Amino acid sequence: MKRIFRIVAALAVLAVGLVGYTAAMARVGSGAAPEMAAESEQADEIRVDKSDRRLELLRAGEVIRSYAVSLGAAPEGHKAREGDERTPTGRYVIDWRNPNSIAHLSLHISYPNAEDRARAEAAGHSPGGDIMIHGIANGWGWIGGLHRAWDWTNGCIAVTDAEIREIWSLVPDGTPITISE
Template identity: 60%
Template sequence: MLRGKLLAGLCCLVLWAGEVLAAGVDHVVVYKAERTMQLLAKGKVVKTYAIGLGDDPFGHKQQEGDERTPEGNYVIDYRNPQSGYHLSLHISYPNARDKANAKKAGVDPGGMIMIHGLPNGYGWAKHFFAGRDWTDGCIAVNNEEIEEIGQLVANGTPITIHP
């Protein structure tokens, strides 16, 4: 009886995962104030994640070291295989506007803004990181979630980050 329920549950999970994969995620949307990230396919939300942000999460990233997460329209442009975190997807910050604003202010706009998992070797501590803003400006999820996101989000996918 239990074996049959487990098998049925596993089949449902596989079908659901296949539906999400088949959905073709074509946009990532982040709501900083709500600490959520949504994956969309054809305008429909297919998955939502709780996220952590930079240590100073309010406002748009202005310069290197301000620990803010940028706001605006970017692209997931590559993956970093040498990340100090469990997997990472690079966000195309700074864009031309960010660079121009930083130049005008006489500062370095920074870079290396990622969606990533936990620091390497700290997967066991996911409950410590959950619900906290702890990055230097990146968007953080747990390791299981970044593995799923990495499978669902292709390079070239637009990402919109709202305040």
Template identity: 55%
Template structure:
């Protein structure tokens, strides 16, 4: 009986591994604003790519609160929110010390609340239209389906690099 149970157990283990999702955590999220693309990277290799919409004034680095720009630089994805007003969201650690100093030198608040997020709740069905435009107040928007894929592969603490 023991001989039969060992191969059966091995086969069951193999089947359970094959049935498990193959999504792996990534070690870097890169957004290329000029391409309107978000890339998921693992050890320098692109393992996912998604189109994005940006702030309504997409050129240049965010300077202050209300300028409708998406920041540029290296940050950390520091908090997930499954109860967001925009489907799901992951907070970007903007502003950093340099952003605060730059805004202080200008005498303006740096702003904050910059997120990766899905569509506004109740408007997910319009994503094919909405994603053709830069419509956020400085955040990075994805379709809800793409946000689900991102959510599954990005852990809190993952760095994000936003480049022109």
């Protein structure tokens, strides 16, 4: 019985420690954001294929970068309401960026649009928002590509910290993004 108590106590201490570490790192932030790349190197379009878990940056119709991604924890289908953990599908734009995100840097996707709002309101729900392309939660960047082992976001599109730094520099505000099933 003492052994079971010790194991439970150790797991509880570990859980409290992980929660505390995550909360502290969220306050630390992402550090300095990278400079924007030269305009001639920047993407003019983003495509995300949810079924392939792939984000592509394009310039003049040609893929210039491609990244494996994690999506919302319930990735199939279009985002219908706040809290459904789905990544939306459709055409949006990158409309602002957050260098002080709790996940390493983030680019905001203009979800919900008017159609998304109307659909959610007709169903009696809030459409939600704050859908981003982002890195890993601050302080957890060391897990790198292991984050792709499962879909873990609340509807966002996640890449590694190194990848979001590159995407940040290549994607100006106003860049259109198409997210497909």
